[in-house]
Amino acid sequence: MAVRGWTRAVLTKYATGMASGPDQKHHQRQTLNRALPDPAELAAGIRSGSRSALARGITLVESSRADHQAIAQALLAELLPETGKAVRLGLSGTPGVGKSTFIEAFGRLLTGKGLRVAVLAVDPSSARTGGSILGDKTRMELLARDPNAFIRPSPSGGTLGGVARRTREAMLLAEAAGYDVILVETVGVGQSETSVADMVDMFVLLLAPGGGDELQGIKRGIMELADLIVVNKADGDLVPAARRAQTEYQAALHLMRPKTPAWAPHVLLASALKGEGLDKVWQAAEAHRAALTASGDLARLRADQARAWFWTELREGLISTLKSDAKAAALMPELEREVEEGQSTPTAAARRLLDLVFGTAEQA
Numbered sequence: 001m002a003v004r005g006w007t008r009a010v011l012t013k014y015a016t017g018m019a020s021g022p023d024q025k026h027h028q029r030q031t032l033n034r035a036l037p038d039p040a041e042l043a044a045g046i047r048s049g050s051r052s053a054l055a056r057g058i059t060l061v062e063s064s065r066a067d068h069q070a071i072a073q074a075l076l077a078e079l080l081p082e083t084g085k086a087v088r089l090g091l092s093g094t095p096g097v098g099k100s101t102f103i104e105a106f107g108r109l110l111t112g113k114g115l116r117v118a119v120l121a122v123d124p125s126s127a128r129t130g131g132s133i134l135g136d137k138t139r140m141e142l143l144a145r146d147p148n149a150f151i152r153p154s155p156s157g158g159t160l161g162g163v164a165r166r167t168r169e170a171m172l173l174a175e176a177a178g179y180d181v182i183l184v185e186t187v188g189v190g191q192s193e194t195s196v197a198d199m200v201d202m203f204v205l206l207l208a209p210g211g212g213d214e215l216q217g218i219k220r221g222i223m224e225l226a227d228l229i230v231v232n233k234a235d236g237d238l239v240p241a242a243r244r245a246q247t248e249y250q251a252a253l254h255l256m257r258p259k260t261p262a263w264a265p266h267v268l269l270a271s272a273l274k275g276e277g278l279d280k281v282w283q284a285a286e287a288h289r290a291a292l293t294a295s296g297d298l299a300r301l302r303a304d305q306a307r308a309w310f311w312t313e314l315r316e317g318l319i320s321t322l323k324s325d326a327k328a329a330a331l332m333p334e335l336e337r338e339v340e341e342g343q344s345t346p347t348a349a350a351r352r353l354l355d356l357v358f359g360t361a362e363q364a
């Protein structure tokens, strides 16, 4: 398999590149083993359900080092047949709406049913703020200690595309490790909801009671992504407001075109704090999966997602190939300036660059 050959080449290069002295050899071999695990061995560890093997696999997936990436891709290729079995749920909501409280309670409900739950995150803001959702150890303390749960903070740094790719790959590894439910959390930042909706089967939007004004603040595009809306904090004095919000959101959903005739998005009430309504959310997730499986939509959705991901990878790969070409990189600022100053059209400038690197761009 091509990817294995590539890994071997990188491993060999890395190994032979190390200095060698008789007494250093043992230490270096150990360091090498620790730094660069064998993909087949690591795959076996992940398959057996070892949390440390899974964590290590995800670390490789998240690394930008070429030798780590080579192993990560070999690992994914090895484990690919064991992926795809989990229920993939996305969860979004603005800070303070109760996401971590919800995930903790919902996750524990699921582990209580004997399911294994992995919680991942996509937080493109973590690069800017230095922190990250799920990064705080005090969040989801009980779930974090649950042997049937695995929590991994958002990979930090890089573009949203890069963060999303690493989370997708982490999801595949968690599936191969036998997790039954993958929960991918995100905050309402930029396009992060869209990226998460593009990698899960069902996208759940968590909202707070508020109605009117609140409804105005939610972007229509995000409502359209939702397969299920959960109005959280439906407890105590907030119950009437939560009910009103439910009616309003339900009316708003009726005006939107459903993603598939097999599933009508709807609105549920819950209290993450009191653990109420969470079973209904899980029932909805199960009903959604059953409906989309029966209609063939689940298989289609995942195929579409995989194809779109392939094109994203291709686009990003091409851009980085261009950027790593010395001649192209030198020409880029000049072309950007020409475009900015109106001396060149963006199309012509892009073609010049492509011609330089590939020599195959068609002439207009």
Ligand code: GDP
Pocket: 093, 094, 095, 096, 097, 098, 099, 100, 101, 102, 232, 233, 234, 235, 270, 271, 272, 273, 274
């Ligand atoms: P996140 O920022 O979306 O992760 O929100 P948190 O889970 O940290 O919750 C923000 C605040 O809302 C905390 O003070 C929680 O205790 C509170 N909260 C979360 N869920 C509920 C709920 O169901 N009912 C009530 N009354 N408060 C809640």
